[in-house]
Amino acid sequence: MAELQTVDRRSFLKLSGLATGIVLSGGAVIVGTVGRRPFGVAAASQAAKVQLAYPDYPDVVVAKLADIKAGEPVFFDYPQTGQKNMLVMIEREAEEGIGPDSDIVAFSTACAHMGSPLDNVYNHEYGMLGPCPLHFSTFDLAKSGMNVMGKASDHLPQVALTLDDNGDIRATGMYGLIYGYPANLFSKQESGS
């Protein structure tokens, strides 16, 4: 472990000099002992150092590209039941966006400030989530869920998505901690350690 560097896919993309919006078959990159196939030249060059940050996340199909209509959110639970997310084509090139125009993104719908549901406040004009019904926070979905303005002290958690050749959109991981949880992959039985 000691010589391994743990990264999420976003950091990996930046570290390896790849532009955002490139579709990675295989989702989050893994080299070495855990999980899926390595990808490409960049992975090989990092092979000694890089380990998947989220090896335990479920890898599930959450939508089909053909069913996605611009500006019409689709909801799904991820990574566990009760953790609600919104997938939407925002028609703006987005950080971590997938699809032909890199404009399909998915985010937790629990406000990163105090957990208000954001299900009904998607603003397509700006590709923005909010104003939150409770404290009016707004999040930029093209910019990895950073505050446009508002009360959250962290980004809105974003779901890592992958688009398969057959048009399946898979969720493969989560950036950031979902409101209300001490861990995204949460087990009530988990003891202190």
Next chain:
Amino acid sequence: MTPRESIPLPPVDAEVKTMSCQYCIVGCGYKSYVWPTAGKNGTPDAAGNALGADYPTGPLSGQWIAPSMYTVIRRNDGRDYNVAIVPDRACVVNKGNHSPRGGSNAQGIWSPYGPTHDRLMTPMVKVAGAQQPISWDAAIEIMAATIGHAKKTYGGPAMAVRFYAYQFYENTYPITKFYFGDIGTPNGAIHNRASMGGETTALSDIGLETWGTAYEDGLEAQTVVAWGANLYECQDVYFAEHIVPAAAPLVAVDPRRTFTAAYAEDTVAGVHLQLVPGTDVVLAGAIARHILDKGWEDKDFVANTATTEDLAQEDAWRRKKWAATFDDYKTYIEGIDAYTLENAARITGVPTEKIQRAAELIAKPNDDGTPRKTLITFEKGATWGINYETIGSLGNLALLTGSAGQPGRGITRAGGHQEGYAGGADYPLDLATDTYEGNTIPNYIDQHMADGEVKIYHVIGANPLGMTNSAQWSRETILGKQAATPGPQTLDTDEIIANFIGRIDNDGMLLFAQDIFPNLTTRSADLVLPAAGWGEMPGNRWNGERRLRLSDRFMDPPGEAKPDWWVIAQVAQKMGFSGYDWKDENEIFVAAAGLPSDYDVTALRKQLQDESANHTSHEAVVIAAALQNKTAFDVMRELGTDGVQLPARLDADGKVIGTPRIHGSGKFDSKSGKAMFLNVGWDTAEAIWERLKPDIAAGEFWLTNGRIEEIWQTMYTDLRKPEVMQRWPSNIVEINPDDAKTLEIVSGDLISLTSDRIARNKDDGFDTGSLTAAAYVSDIVPPGVLWTNFAYPDQWCNNVAPRFMHPVNPVTPFKLTRTKLTKVGPTDLAERISFLPRNIAPKTG
């Protein structure tokens, strides 16, 4: 940075301390949880963690620990500890709510593993341009010797001190005792303000307390006024918890259509008065005149304001010059042509119907004849304009509408830092040499430095090289005087002292900087003193409803950093001054209560059941401690995050109770106990405005400024918070889309803002200054007006702020700056940060 997707929970035996937030005046309650990284974490069941929370928590729980609320520290025992700093859901101020600033309190504290690792940790002396560590003994010796020499040779005014008013009585009391008392200098200044001129002097002259209201007034008011106060961004939790729930109409007065202004019009059927910068006096005068025309004034209230006989008792010069009875005030208002609706609309740019609507919302009596309950909040859009006339005009409006001291009715500042100023000695106005019409006013210290009076500039917890007014001129002045003679060539203490005294005696100047992080001022300093920060010493201060709380110590200062009070006490004792032998912060807190040494507990116990005339008295805390055989800090710790609203009082059992609002008894701060109008307005303010305004035809813009929600002050912690720096890696300048189109500017372009017409008091000449910022194209600003963040390090907007103090009350019109604009070129910012509009409020009705 890699976002965290899990946070350890504090175990039930974690150390818990009560804190008030380290940032804004709202003063939310927080709790710090500390537990060893080598120990066991808590579990997600309610019985298994220190928050007693059953995870996952639902919305509004106030029990979720966001990633930004967590860090790892190291204590002097060499061990690492987890720290979580979580909003206190039991605190009456915030009920578990938080702003983006407070939500990241933990990210601002020292961590050997985090971006805050670069704290100042040892005293340092600059030798040949590089600062090197020295011992505290050497640092204290150098300070005592040089200050002693300067005082003996040139007198007290040879010292200038620029300090803070926020981080704890226990530090400001010793600082003021030393510099205003034993040293005796009139060259004092606070934060960005280059003098000790009060920001609300006119309100005091009227007889009103600046912080006289209770937060709950926001829930009782029928109308809330936000005058030059961006409540949503800068008073987050006050607005969210104490104003929004009642949904009273909001009157927002701001040159920008901020979220607060948009909320006023789109969400709660209020009104936004989008005025030309600096015309507040005209707008307030026109509203007052309309109220008088309609007979909407609170007749009972104004009948009880000062009479001619009451005014005759007053001997302060400003009151003798401007204080007025209601009848005189009415005549005065009706005599100013600028205050007719039509003229006011022309000057301020606010349509007449909006002025009328505002007057109606502020003053039209209810159908049953009772006065409308109006809460007037104001902040730097008012204080940093044409200060004396603007604040006087707002205070007059408060009297006219009886907005003082009653539930839902009052006037208050709404912004800034928590108040931790305790005067160990009064500001020595008798030593000041600046004047207005022969009357002494506090010195404008930057000018006194330029004029050669100041030999040593001691800066404590401030960054004036960037954030004083006309900062570029001031910075050049100071750096030039530091370069008057070559600096020391060795780290030998005697040689350093001899060298520094040589500089003093050769028309030069020394800069001492005492702070927690390196910044522009510490990097330029001859001597650097590392200070203890929030959480590293216990200390008291109060919030926007005078709620005094102890913020406790939960960690050790890094390295050799020391509390500011300790540094002052060492220097003062080395110089032979007495009364600085405090053994801890509690002793200073007791001293700051100002009780005589032979106080009579029994008599005071009885006397303190009544409200003290001192609106911020904490004598009752000291007496309660004596009665209960405890320390005053013990009493404050028991009061927890709710603390006590000053003035503190005692109940029949000798327990501490608070005072929700000032002037509740109808008594005001004057000899007669009555409030008085001030006949100040556009008749004197206009000439100042004319002197400061831009020449639009020549390509100048108004450049005004303010705060961005996520950013606190000079960003001393923000610069080290990944979340803030991802959002705001550069200063920004808002530009109206019409102006942007003309100038071919898009969001993200780097812009140069330059002025060679920076107005100055001294003469009719001008200073020059400039800054860069990234364009944020938005109709939040009207054409002709630019807006930038105040105090963004190195891209300082005060480089172009006027070298100008209000002549009556020395406060700088920071908001009234003018500049030219040129495009430097594109950047990659548009790819990295959001440029979406920051003023979208929910639409209702």
